[in-house]
Amino acid sequence: MSKILIIAEHNGSELNPSTAKTVACAAEIDGAEVHVAVLAANAAAIASAAAEVDGVNKVLTIERSENEHPLAAVLAPQIVAMADAYSHIFGPSTTFGKDLMPHVAALLGVNQISDIMSVTGSHTFKRPVYAGNAIVTVSAATDATVVATVRTASFSAAGGGNSAPIEAADSNADIPSHTRFVSLQSGKTDRPDLQTAAKVVSGGRGVGSSENFGIIYALADKLGAGVGASRAAVDAGYVPNEMQVGQTGKIIAPDLYIAIGISGAIQHLTGIKDAGTIVAINKDEEAPIFEVADIGLVGDLFQIIPELTDAL
Amino acid sequence: MDKILVGLKRVVDYNVRVRVKSDGSGVDTDGVKMSINPFDEIALEEALRIKERGDASEVIVMSIGSGEAQQQLRTGLAMGADRAILVQTDAAIEPLGCARIFKAMIDKEGDVGLVLLGKQAIDDDNSQTGQMLAAIWGRPQATFASEVVLDGDKARVTREVDIGLETIEVDLPAVVTTDLRLNEPRYVKLPDIMKAKKKPLDEVPVAELGIDAGPAIEATAYEPPTERGRGVMVDDVAGLITALQDKGLV
Numbered sequence: 001m002s003k004i005l006i007i008a009e010h011n012g013s014e015l016n017p018s019t020a021k022t023v024a025c026a027a028e029i030d031g032a033e034v035h036v037a038v039l040a041a042n043a044a045a046i047a048s049a050a051a052e053v054d055g056v057n058k059v060l061t062i063e064r065s066e067n068e069h070p071l072a073a074v075l076a077p078q079i080v081a082m083a084d085a086y087s088h089i090f091g092p093s094t095t096f097g098k099d100l101m102p103h104v105a106a107l108l109g110v111n112q113i114s115d116i117m118s119v120t121g122s123h124t125f126k127r128p129v130y131a132g133n134a135i136v137t138v139s140a141a142t143d144a145t146v147v148a149t150v151r152t153a154s155f156s157a158a159g160g161g162n163s164a165p166i167e168a169a170d171s172n173a174d175i176p177s178h179t180r181f182v183s184l185q186s187g188k189t190d191r192p193d194l195q196t197a198a199k200v201v202s203g204g205r206g207v208g209s210s211e212n213f214g215i216i217y218a219l220a221d222k223l224g225a226g227v228g229a230s231r232a233a234v235d236a237g238y239v240p241n242e243m244q245v246g247q248t249g250k251i252i253a254p255d256l257y258i259a260i261g262i263s264g265a266i267q268h269l270t271g272i273k274d275a276g277t278i279v280a281i282n283k284d285e286e287a288p289i290f291e292v293a294d295i296g297l298v299g300d301l302f303q304i305i306p307e308l309t310d311a312l
Numbered sequence: 313m314d315k316i317l318v319g320l321k322r323v324v325d326y327n328v329r330v331r332v333k334s335d336g337s338g339v340d341t342d343g344v345k346m347s348i349n350p351f352d353e354i355a356l357e358e359a360l361r362i363k364e365r366g367d368a369s370e371v372i373v374m375s376i377g378s379g380e381a382q383q384q385l386r387t388g389l390a391m392g393a394d395r396a397i398l399v400q401t402d403a404a405i406e407p408l409g410c411a412r413i414f415k416a417m418i419d420k421e422g423d424v425g426l427v428l429l430g431k432q433a434i435d436d437d438n439s440q441t442g443q444m445l446a447a448i449w450g451r452p453q454a455t456f457a458s459e460v461v462l463d464g465d466k467a468r469v470t471r472e473v474d475i476g477l478e479t480i481e482v483d484l485p486a487v488v489t490t491d492l493r494l495n496e497p498r499y500v501k502l503p504d505i506m507k508a509k510k511k512p513l514d515e516v517p518v519a520e521l522g523i524d525a526g527p528a529i530e531a532t533a534y535e536p537p538t539e540r541g542r543g544v545m546v547d548d549v550a551g552l553i554t555a556l557q558d559k560g561l562v
Contacts, residue, residue: 073453
């Protein structure tokens with residue numbers, strides 16, 4: 001039987017929604033027993049949130065002051081110390097999980113599966129390669145621990161209402177001191193989180209400047225949407241890096257995605273192909289974004305977007 | 313520091329739209345343009361800048377793969393690397409095996425102060441090798457770097473994370489994996505290509521390193537993704553709003 005340990009992602013006080021999506025993936029493995037590990041300086045609030053997630057059988061906490069910031073070198077030895085009891089160890093395919101899980105896998109001496117998008121069996125999964133232009137079925141050895149990251153855009157978050165038991169796990173794992181947190185610069189926003197928002201409005205190079213992004217924000221606020229951007233817009237300095245959507249940025253799956261002034265390079269499209277409805281607004285009718293858009297409108301975004309914002 | 317080791321992977325060029333073979337055995341790479349993985353080019357550029365500032369004495373580029381990867385190593389030498397190592401194998405090596413090969417070469421070289429790798433290769437999109445190398449080497453990792461500042465036996469690295477920019481301090485030697493905005497790689501000039509032909513390129517058969525690649529994760533079948541079809545075009549904002557209302561989205 002599969003016994004799965006999921007590493008919770010959090011910001012020190014709140015559980016990240018990526019965790020409930022990772023649980024949803026694990027729950028697709030027949031007869032799986034699912035435990036969530038919360039490694040934090042103060043685990044209580046995060047652990048109770050994790051205990052509410054449907055499908056979780058137990059929450060384990062490791063409270064150490066070193067766990068205040070999620071450094072892979074610090075967390076990995078503690079996870080490895082728990083690993084013996086599990087057939088699988090999963091994390092989300094966010095920058096947190098991508099940084100951490102390969103480190104865990106290497107300490108365990110196993111290869112790792114990145115970006116599980118569907119579960120075929122307890123040791124067989126599908127994952128995207130080549131920027132999503134091919135889907136590969138992979139099989140892991142049944143006599144080794146399966147360490148994997150879960151492509152969160154492929155799974156709906158497991159529901160709430162559960163009340164799994166919470167236990168403190170002891171960990172005396174040795175932690176290296178060679179890696180130290182210095183600072184975090186985070187663009188605090190009241191807008192919905194890009195990775196979990198039901199609606200997302202994104203701007204590209206066509207928006208032209210940081211100031212012009214104002215019309216994108218105005219439309220997003222009218223819709224109650226999160227805001228994203230293409231790599232071109234981030235490279236040009238119009239918006240910060242955490243807004244980038246695509247192969248090397250965030251992979252998202254909102255119900256509604258509005259791409260404004262985005263031509264639609266394959267690297268961008270791979271980040272949105274799970275969106276419910278894609279709307280493209282671009283002055284170039286040949287733009288590849290129209291190949292995948294459910295609704296397309298050719299025209300000048302500086303006219304269309306204010307008009308749309310007013311009309312909604 | 314003495315040496316910086318940079319990984320260069322030969323991958324299908326980022327402009328190529330790969331297709332899955334009809335028998336599902338893989339993707340079609342026949343006659344397809346191959347290049348240095350773009351993130352690895354950024355890693356090499358960073359290494360060269362560090363050396364040009366006088367903070368390192370030698371930049372070594374290394375690839376793991378078939379003889380064809382010599383092309384990418386020669387490009388790396390033309391960009392300015394001092395010498396190249398090709399760990400030769402015709403088999404596909406998974407990230408744990410790659411990390412163990414890097415570790416073996418670090419031990420063989422000695423005095424490696426920094427390993428710079430791309431944050432992911434754009435073929436397998438794994439994003440694992442750097443983290444695995446740091447784990448088995450017992451040294452720090454700084455992934456998804458957008459700024460690297462060296463300060464004696466330490467480095468301060470700014471990382472592109474989902475919630476913004478995180479800065480960490482690591483002791484050297486360390487593994488850094490590069491994100492897109494770390495730098496813009498230089499163009500190779502013709503005279504440099506000529507000069508690169510004379511730079512050393514050593515070949516090491518993988519068997520010589522005695523690597524255990526770990527339990528395999530087998531790729532059993534490839535399939536194309538489900539395509540999104542082209543939808544409807546609307547003429548104006550009123551048409552757009554009607555289309556959105558029909559779908560219950562506004």
